[in-house]
Amino acid sequence: MAGKTYDVIVVGSGASGGWVAKELTEKGIEVLMLEAGPPRVPTRDFTEHIWPYQLKYRGFGNQKKLLSDQPVQRLCYACDDYSHQFFVNDSEHPYTFPAGKPFMWIRGRQVGGKTFCWARVSYRYSDFEFKGASHDGYGQDWPISYKDLEPYYDRVESYIGVSGSYEGLEQLPDSRFLPPMRLSCGELVAKEIVEKKFGWKLIVDRSANLTVPLNGRPACHYCDECQRGCFTASYFNSPSVTLPAAARTGRFHLVSDAVVSHLIMNSEGRADGVAYIDRTTRDTREARGKIVVLAASALESTRILLNSRSRNFPNGVGNAHGVLGHYLMDHTTLEDGGGTMPALQSSVREPVGRPCGYIIPKYVNTVGPHKNKNFLRGYYFAGDGRQELYGHAASTPGLGREWRDKVRSRIPYSFSVYAQGECLPRYDNYVTLDREKKDAWGIPALHIHASYGENELAMAKAMRDHLGEIMDALKLEDRTPPRDELNIFGKNIHECGTARMGNDPKTSVLNAYNQVHGVKNVFVTDGACFVTQGCWEPTLTIMAISVRAADYIADEYRKGNI
């Protein structure tokens, strides 16, 4: 590698980087991918068929280790006894926030990034997102529209596989679906009631799991433990889907354990490559490329740009107008609503293993009659209906055989429902480099400054009211009301923005093709480019945008324009 200048350097091997590498290498372009984390080995690191009794801590986790090594990551539901290996060590990867503005930053550093442990929920955005400002006057439109992205959604979905049902909703465009999964008994009951009483749809979720075989990958066998890995590669992650496609071209070079610290800029204001640090030896190295694509996840890519300071770029690359780092978003959620459905209490166990739940797509401030003037934009509901496993055992009174028989034969049926809403992009939600704190490799840590605004709080009230109405309509018992407060900022792990796209270099960092304004050979393809986020999970859109940017890069590179 030493001395070689690659066509393109891609930083990060997750959802975004994987697609960029696949598209570029398949178009004949030589790619060097630098990935900060180590490779994962299925036969060593995957645990989807491990049983709790095979684990030292029986699934409850080594709490001491979690508290000391992963005090932030452990708060993520997926960072547990089985899957903590897919999350970073927080003492090596610090960040800071003002005491009154907690931010939860969940990171996966490895070949594959967070695609190992993601929940696979996959939605297309619509022009309610891309053209949100034209719709209600707030903020900015994206410089692209649904029509621009539609062919790329098609391409991504046909390759990774997204299961779901065709619904024809304007606010949640259909994907090219594999067959949908099925609703559970409780969800079917709820569907009938919710659709009749409120006129909202209740559908099975859309998920990047294979319900039929696709491109050499076998169908899912419904063990429902995807965040622990998947030997059969039946859900989308980059190490088994996009990266192998890149590797098959013979033009893909992967260096793992390479922590990129900054871009190397030349006197003409172009990037010559990047500087990185060997994760294990801590040696500093450089890699040369004609084009650099940052796909290190939203906040990490922005951190690299901010840390690329030089005489020509005193505030970092892409920061001529002080926009870099701003307009951070993550979804809000109001969680923990639910209860039991007494009519479905049973003594017979149902098969379980569907790796998704149900959703009630956004119905407010979109098509249809339901408008709420107290806030802009909207939210959707999600959850699942299923039998309790043994959650009822400790509170079932009694002892011995008789008690165990009760636990076995009176299986409560739980139904959960929570809301996820849009967070408006605001200048005041931002990241900067921390003045003092550095990570284990000496790279300045991020200081994250984010809180919810009036719109989010007003929306939370509507969410809460309607969650209550749903729970009433379903006549749930043993209820847990939704929480009083919105979740901590960042908890949804859908952090986006901070290097947004736009046509005006004064108010945005990237152009419509993810190219840094004024720096032709640097691109950012991950969620940092988002202008708005809707209430929908971002990753499918991140992937479609990555493919579109890669198409553009390949074309322009061929034409000699970059």
Next chain:
Amino acid sequence: MQTRRQWLMRVAGGAVLAGWSGVDLAAAEFPPGLYGPSRDHLGHALAGHPVEPGGETELVQVRAAAFQPAFFQPNEYRTLRQLTGIILGESADAAIVHEIDEWIDLTISEAASVRAAARALSPLHRTLAIHFYGAEQVRHLEEFDAQRVVREGLAWLDTEAHHAGGFTELDSEEQMALVHRISDAKSDNAGARLFTYLKERVVDGFYTSRAGLDELGYRGNAFYASPPGCEHLYG
């Protein structure tokens, strides 16, 4: 009682993978970290654990020597075994009681260091925990002293059974009567606190065991040919 293999074969009845002959993309072609779908998935599943050493997953270790409790004194451990047996009932076999109690000993022996780790959280991490779990739960993690609850509870039992020379010396009817007095929050004393704590641990231990999962009839983490969903309500 079926073996794990029989069980897996049964749930694999749909033969999702049996007939599958996919392109097994030899890992050797790829840089480390990339992989293709495994052809031998059932083999991995039956092996039930990562085959290669060096991973971060902490598995139950096969012990060379006889089990020595790390927290419980020998007489306390005898009491624990009897209490676990009473909670699970007569039919509980000794191996299950042992499996659960070894894990309870591990949990309680590490409780003090877990509490210390909770108290050692940095201010920012503690702030996050409070916003995440709520202040009460964070305080519980920092203050709840499982070792004390257990030790005081066991001592309480022995005091109540003083006339016989301790809990383990009572005959089984007397033991049952005493346990009934402290079960299901009928009273608030050291014995009742022990019972509440222990019942939760036994629940966690038993229903994560093979026997416990089989007893529940758990039908997950399996091999299905089509997505599980409602079978009967609406068809």
